[in-house]
Amino acid sequence: MSKYMTKQRKILLQFLSEHADESLFAEQIALALKEEGISVSAIYRNLADLEKEGKVRRTSKDGSRKVFFQYIGGEECRACIHLSCKKCGKTYHMDMSEADILIHHVAKQEKFAVDRSQTVLYGICGDCQDHERRND
Ligand SMILES: [Zn+2]
Numbered sequence: 326m327s328k329y330m331t332k333q334r335k336i337l338l339q340f341l342s343e344h345a346d347e348s349l350f351a352e353q354i355a356l357a358l359k360e361e362g363i364s365v366s367a368i369y370r371n372l373a374d375l376e377k378e379g380k381v382r383r384t385s386k387d388g389s390r391k392v393f394f395q396y397i398g399g400e401e402c403r404a405c406i407h408l409s410c411k412k413c414g415k416t417y418h419m420d421m422s423e424a425d426i427l428i429h430h431v432a433k434q435e436k437f438a439v440d441r442s443q444t445v446l447y448g449i450c451g452d453c454q455d456h457e458r459r460n461d
C-alpha cells in the first residue's frame with residue numbers, strides 16, 4: 326500500500342469515527358472529504374477495504390439500491406450488538422444488559438457463543454414504527 330493510500334485511509338477513518346453510528350452515503354463522505362483531495366473512487370476503494378476488515382458496515386434501506394456506510398470499528402461498537410433498521414437504514418446499539426441477557430440465553434439454550442461484535446439484528450426502529458402508526 327502506498328503512502329498516499331495510507332494517508333487517505335487515515336483521513337477517511339478519522340472522519341468515519343467522528344460520525345460513528347451514523348449512516349452515510351459514499352457521496353456524502355466524498356463531499357465532506359473533498360477539501361482533503363480524496364477522490365470518489367478512492368473513497369469507494371477504501372470503504373470496500375474497511376468493510377472487509379470489519380471496520381465499516383454496508384447497509385441499505387428496504388426497496389432502495391442506495392447503500393450507506395457506517396463505522397463500527399470503535400471500542401464501543403465491538404462490545405455492542407447492533408440493531409439495524411431496514412426502513413431508515415439507521416443503526417442503534419442494543420442496550421448492553423439486554424444484549425448480555427440475549428447472549429447468555431443463546432449460549433445456554435443453543436450452546437452457541439455469539440460474537441457480539443459481528444451480530445446485527447435487522448428490523449424496524451421505534452421512530453419508523455411511530456411514523457408508520459401515524460400514517461395509518
Ligand atoms: Zn456501533
Ligand SMILES: [Zn+2]
Binds near residue numbers: 411412413449450451
Ligand atoms: Zn428506522
